[in-house]
Amino acid sequence: MISVEDARSRILAALAAAPAETVPLAQGWSRVLARPVISRVTQPPADVSAMDGYAVRTPDAVAGASLAVIGSAPAGHPFAGEVGPGEAVRIFTGAILPPGADAILLQEDAEAAEGRVRVQETVQQGRWIRRRGLDFATGAELLPAGRRLTARDIGLAAAANHAWLAVHRTPRIGILATGDEIALPGDPIPPGGIVSSNAHALAALVRAAGGDPLVLPIAPDDRQAIAEAAVAARACDLLVTTGGASVGDHDLVQAALGPQGFALDFWQIAMRPGKPLIWGRLGATPVLGLPGNPVSALVCAVQFLVPAIARLSGQPGGPPRAIRALAGAPLAENDRRFDHLRASLVPGEDGQMLATPFPLQDSSMLQVLARAEALILRAPHAPALPRGAPVEVIPLGDLGI
Numbered sequence: 001m002i003s004v005e006d007a008r009s010r011i012l013a014a015l016a017a018a019p020a021e022t023v024p025l026a027q028g029w030s031r032v033l034a035r036p037v038i039s040r041v042t043q044p045p046a047d048v049s050a051m052d053g054y055a056v057r058t059p060d061a062v063a064g065a066s067l068a069v070i071g072s073a074p075a076g077h078p079f080a081g082e083v084g085p086g087e088a089v090r091i092f093t094g095a096i097l098p099p100g101a102d103a104i105l106l107q108e109d110a111e112a113a114e115g116r117v118r119v120q121e122t123v124q125q126g127r128w129i130r131r132r133g134l135d136f137a138t139g140a141e142l143l144p145a146g147r148r149l150t151a152r153d154i155g156l157a158a159a160a161n162h163a164w165l166a167v168h169r170t171p172r173i174g175i176l177a178t179g180d181e182i183a184l185p186g187d188p189i190p191p192g193g194i195v196s197s198n199a200h201a202l203a204a205l206v207r208a209a210g211g212d213p214l215v216l217p218i219a220p221d222d223r224q225a226i227a228e229a230a231v232a233a234r235a236c237d238l239l240v241t242t243g244g245a246s247v248g249d250h251d252l253v254q255a256a257l258g259p260q261g262f263a264l265d266f267w268q269i270a271m272r273p274g275k276p277l278i279w280g281r282l283g284a285t286p287v288l289g290l291p292g293n294p295v296s297a298l299v300c301a302v303q304f305l306v307p308a309i310a311r312l313s314g315q316p317g318g319p320p321r322a323i324r325a326l327a328g329a330p331l332a333e334n335d336r337r338f339d340h341l342r343a344s345l346v347p348g349e350d351g352q353m354l355a356t357p358f359p360l361q362d363s364s365m366l367q368v369l370a371r372a373e374a375l376i377l378r379a380p381h382a383p384a385l386p387r388g389a390p391v392e393v394i395p396l397g398d399l400g401i
Contacts, residue, residue, distance in 0.1 A: 174233035208400025243292030328356025
């Protein structure tokens, strides 16, 4: 068995970003930039007013002074003249500062009547003026390649005058569930069978991670059927199988793919849940074989599939984000496998997060996983810990699962 860290490193080393494509700005959200966004404009393009008021000359705008209002400057309609001694121009937020003016008299600090304005509060030079290029200048790199775009980033790219963005193509992830015993939700359940949950849960996780899932029909425990389904998914950037990854007589994924040219990199991880895990390549298509137990499949997906999708999307990929919390209950000494305890996660009395493992941790119990807000990470051979001891946890809400 190899470690979780070693397995993830080998998976990421075998993957590369999907090719770049150009998409409209409105479709850029959550995509990963293939090229940086360079500003095409300067923002603001000139010195502009930050407030509604009057554009004035500092020497004139002292408390008690009366100034002649010689015009108006709404946003988008610059004043054509120049502000001279004893003069002011009515100005609004975002409007270009007229030549001659060097400050803004706030409208609440002024009293206007009959074409004049009386200064009630002495102004300071440069006050309430946004200088040209305060935000960014033409040619500045605003967003780096490899960044997954947020709504804020989309707004910034728009302000920089980009109508199109170069992003990595969304990775296509094939999902193949195997097993005679499973049936799709709503279909007749075979004798001794169960309803399949893995493919649907994994498809949702793939979407949350930024991939495009392709859920394939369930493959029975038949080598030919598994092989045909896998070969049909070769157009995908990654094929994920669930079930058939262990060593039983009906665990057939490796046996089915071997004659098709499957090259195994590694098998079996020193982790719980999720020991049986396959990583290899079927021709040009990487294959990640997850366990059949639903909790094992999803925990393995957190550690390996989500980072793989990040790498295929154009990001480095890496361990899922972990935070520090306090144990909400005593934790037993761990064995040689890296453990992931399903746990609640709530603020404690002192404001620190409290992670409390559920009493039952069986890898078949989806209800426990659905109720969990975090995975408590327990390194191999970690010592027993009392309640209140610091622990590392993966917040599941961050991953959309």
